[in-house]
Amino acid sequence: MARLFGTDGVRGLANADLTPELAMSVAAAAARVLAAHDTSHRPVAVVGRDPRASGEMLQAAVCAGLASAGADVLQVGVLPTPGVAFLVGELGADLGVMISASHNPMPDNGVKLFAAGGHKLPDAIEDEIEAGLRSPAPRPTGAGVGRIYDVADAHDRYVAHLLAATPNRLDGLKVVVDCANGAAWAAAPQAYREAGAEVIAIHALPDGENINDGCGSTHLDVLRAAVLAEGADLGIAHDGDADRCLAVDGNGDVVDGDQIMAVLALAMREAGELTDDSLVVTVMSNLGLHVAMREAGVKLRTTAVGDRYVLEELRAHGLALGGEQSGHVLIPGHATTGDGLLTALRLMARVAATGRSLAELAGVMTRMPQVLVNVRVEDKATVAASPLVNQAVLAVETELGDTGRVLLRPSGTEQLVRVMVEAPSHELAQVAADRLAAVVADAH
Template sequence: MARLFGTDGVRGLANADLTPEIALAVAASAARVLAEHDRSHRPVAVVGRDPRASGEMLEAAVTAGLTSAGADVLRVGVLPTPAVAHLVSALGADLGVMISASHNAMPDNGIKLFAAGGHKLPDSVEDEIERTLETHDGRPVGAGIGRVHDVADAEGQYVEHLLKVTPNSLKGIRVVVDCANGAASIAAPDAYRRAGADVVAIHAAPDGLNINDGCGSTHLDVLRAAVLEHGADLGIAHDGDADRCLAVDAEGDEIDGDQIMAVLALAMKDSGELVENTLVATVMSNLGLHIAMREQGIALRTTGVGDRYVLEELRSGGFSLGGEQSGHVVLPSHATTGDGLLTALRLMARMAETGRSLRELASVMTRLPQVLVNVRVSDKAAVAAADSVAAAVDEATAELGDTGRVLLRPSGTEQLVRVMVEATSHEVAESTAHRLAEVVSAVH
């Protein structure tokens, strides 16, 4: 049987791959595992969701699963993923369950689990939950069955937390925020306004069906047009569960996660918050980020692709900033997972503090052209390790020297080998990537 948990929880087509039965079983098993680990008290779980229609169904199933295993449920309703993680810690809960498929289309959904303190569950605990999915023994009865409570003003508690950790007023900043008709449709505009910004909110009217539909962090064109139309200083784009943040400057140019991290790293270095003057990013971050950080005296640690690996490195090294090019940015002093709203507030605070435009701040880093080619293969591990492929990568790396980079790796989810090349020009990056892709394709 394939592992149920992927790199970011359980995800699939709602009511087909991810059914109420699976949601109930996962929740019940999670509660049982928690109870086995600590019998000193009755487990308490925070349950939240994004606004997609299937979330209503899955929330009911998750709640039933948890209470059937004797856990009490604190239901917080529609909230961003980082809000649920924060509330697990703030409310002293043992578990958090977020029902969301993030930036995926509306028909998909997912279940993310958080441990006590709001941290992602370790692989070992996820494996234990999977092993006990079919266990039905020892269900509580009577007063042993879990109870359900709705948390009053859960969103307000999260926004208050964000405001407390925003270092200065955003007065003078005009921002357009694209809420992706998702979980941050109320919280993001509210937080930015209360922090002092002049806010124009778009795609902030979720109806259960329109989440991520031509909007949000995967569709920046509408945001770009709105920024220009309203004469805004910047635009902020969130995804469906608001754990990521991308931006657009006043001229309409995209500011990606790497550039956002560069701006925040310098701000935190100036304020003394950047632990060991170190930033954590994945191997997919642009070479331009490496160059910029080196020039600014900031060390850059790289991890495998996926925010869980960034989180692991941040925790093991005690570092204070990390993230991904896709806009997942983590500030461990204030959040246990990627928080798009916290990221946006910090970015705008730097603009307000310095009086500099986002374009000027982001110019600390020059993005090198980056080309990614996905090659479908029959055995991704064997192909990626082939001698002919290794030789071709070495040759291309030597050709590019210090002005470029080659990254070739098997996909974590599909039978694909991903070939990524960066160079000083798009033409060089593209020709090198396609040449390597041909070598990969020729391996049998």
């Protein structure tokens, strides 16, 4: 039987894969597991969601499940995922539940759980919850049934937290923010305005069906055009649950997560905040980031793909900054998970403080041309470990030398082998990637 929890909670097609019955059962099991780990008090859970239509249905199911297991529920409404994580700690709750499928299209939804303090649940606890779904448990009655309350100032608490984590005001900046018709539709424009920026918000009218629909961090062309049309200093793009951030400079050029991390790393080092002068990235981060940070005297630690691995490395070594090329940026001193709004505020603060354009700041790194080819195979692990494939990889690495690199790995979710090549030119990278892909396709 496949594991219910993926890399980011339980996710699937709402009302088909992810049914109200499943959501209710997961929530009840989570409450029972946490209550068993700490019997000193009645468990309290914070529940939030993004604005997709199925969120209303699933929120009702989750709250019912929690209350049926004896947990009190604090509903915080439509709020970014990092806002829910923050409020778990802020309100002293034992559990957080975010109902969202992040950047996925509207028909999908998900249930993401946070432990006390707003941290992601360890795998072992997720396994206990999954096991609890198959074990009938007695339900409390009478006064033992949980109560459900609304937290009226949840939004304001989160915005105040963001502003407190912003090192300087943004006066004089003009920014376009693409809210993806998602969870940040209200919080992002408010936070950026209160920090001092002139804000033009686009895709900030969610109707339950238009989340991520041709907008947000996975569709940057609209934002690029808006920045140029408005003469803005920069643009910010969020995904549906606003746990990540990409940017566009005043010229309309995309500034990805690697470039954002480069800017923030240098700003934090200058402020004495970059612990051990170290930045944590995944193996997918561009070689250009490695070169830029080496030249700047910043050490890079590399993890497997996934923000959970970045967070593990940050926490294990007490480090202050890490993230992914996709725009998931982690700043543990201010957030327990990736927070796209916090990232945007820190990035804009650097622009405002230095008086330099985002294009100039992001120019600290030069992105190496990068080509990714996915090859469908019957047995991804066997093919990726094939001597023939490894010999081909070694040959390309030898040809590239210090001017490029190869990353070949099995997909974590599909029967695919991913071939990524970086080289001095896009043409060289494409030729090398196609060559390796052909070897992978022929390997058995």
